[in-house]
Amino acid sequence: MSGAEDGATPATSTSAAPDGSAAPGAPRAAGRRRGRPAGSGAERGPATRERILETARALFAERGYEKTSVRAIARGAEVDQALVHHYFGTKEGVFSAAVAVTAGPVAERIAALGPLDPGRIGEEFTRAFLRVWEDPATRTPLLAVVRSALTHETAARIFREFIAGQLLSRLAGALPAEDAELRTELAAAQLVGTVLLRYVLRIPPLATTDPDTLVRQLAPVVQHHLTGAPLPAG
Helix, strand or coil: CCCCCCCCCCCCCCCECCCCCECCCCCCCCCCCCCCCCCCHHHCCHHHHHHHHHHHHHHHHHHCCCCCCHHHHHHHHCCCHHHHHHHHCCHHHHHHHHHHHHHHHHHHHHHCCCCCCCCCHHHHHHHHHHHHHHCHHHHHHHHHHHHHHHHCHHHHHHHHHHHHHHHHHHHHHCCCCCCHHHHHHHHHHHHHHHHHHHHHCCCCCHHHCCHHHHHHHHHHHHHHHHHCCCCCCC
């Protein structure tokens, strides 16, 4: 009885054609469509880009910047490495995009304040900044970015450039002072230091203090840095 009759799969030649391609009739590699390299064509699109970015953010959070590779990002997103390079260029590009997405809510919160009242700018800025950190949905990815920035110079530079260009510049533009940039950075240093002690190092009692109490304590200092207003006595 022939192989075809007893249910066996007929033998097929796997010899290559002269140009190196598979000969006609050769079996195709599993999961690969003829004439379409992995991770291209129909797989390209906004959904694929977002999947790569979400995977990258998770890996940066888990491993940090230095230990996260483009290969690992591609593997986690189930795409070819070429697609990662197509959308983001290098690992720096991926991290830069992750920072923009992660820290975006902070910039959006500040932008949503609209025209700032000079007499209340310290309180409004402090409350908006801390509100983003109090929300677990935004705090978790922000912590991942901050930890990478604290442990790797390239990550720190990317994070610094975003904060200076997208966040501090907006706030400085609302101040009439000639040294608005310095004032803004001093105010930000006050709040970033609070964030590091409260959410990263978790040092009590700062880590457990009610957010409204923090705003009341911090706002006058931030107001002083931004506008030069005198600090409350005592």
